Amino acid sequence: MDLLLWRHAEAAEGSPDHSRELTERGHRQARRMAEWLHKNRPKKLRVLVSPTVRTRQTAAAFTQDFEIVPALAPDCGVADLIGATGWPDASGAVLIVGHQPGLGRLASLLLAGVEADWTIKKGALWWFTNRVRDDETQTVLRTVLPAELA
Structure with missing residues (x-):
């Protein structure tokens, strides 16, 4: 199984949190990463997105074919992320468009075996x-790519 973690692009500050939209810089970040994903994506990629506006806008730069998953909201935990993806036993590939600190804690668990605030x-x-x-x-880290290098 392949598991891709994509943190939402830069969003405007404000409230309510779930309604925050991407900034112009955030839209550029999302488009750059989407271009990279189009060239390098795994086959049979399932895209799961948090219900926030900023994650949906980030994902939309790549595809309109995504599934909004309430368990991926900003306050989600690692167990929620694993449960939504089926890691490591599901077949194919899953892309999560989500939030900190959940994505960082999941990356830590996958690589170090313990949750930490990465x-x-x-x-x-x-x-x-x-x-x-x-x-x-074994878990293998294939790529870490910041938006500015995509």
């Missing part, structure tokens, strides 16, 4: 895959 920059993408070697399931 930061994923706005608009950045982290791509993981899992494999089995000698009857041991």
Whole structure:
């Protein structure tokens, strides 16, 4: 399985939190990463998005074919993210467009084996895959890409 974590692009400050929209810079970040994803995406990619405006706008730069998942809201935990994706047993690939601190904590768990407060920059993408070697399931970090380098 491939698991891609894409933190929403830069959004305007304000309230209510769920209604915050991308800034012009955020739209540029989302478009750049979307272009990279179009060239490098895994096949059979399922796109799951938090219900916030900023995550939907980020995902829309890449595709209109995404699923809004309430369990991916800003206050979600790692268990919610894993449950929504089926990691590591689902087939194919899943892209989550979500939030900090949940995405960073999931990245930490996948790579270090414990949840920690790792930061994923706005608009950045982290791509993981899992494999089995000698009857041991391993997590492999394939890509970490900040929006400005996409």
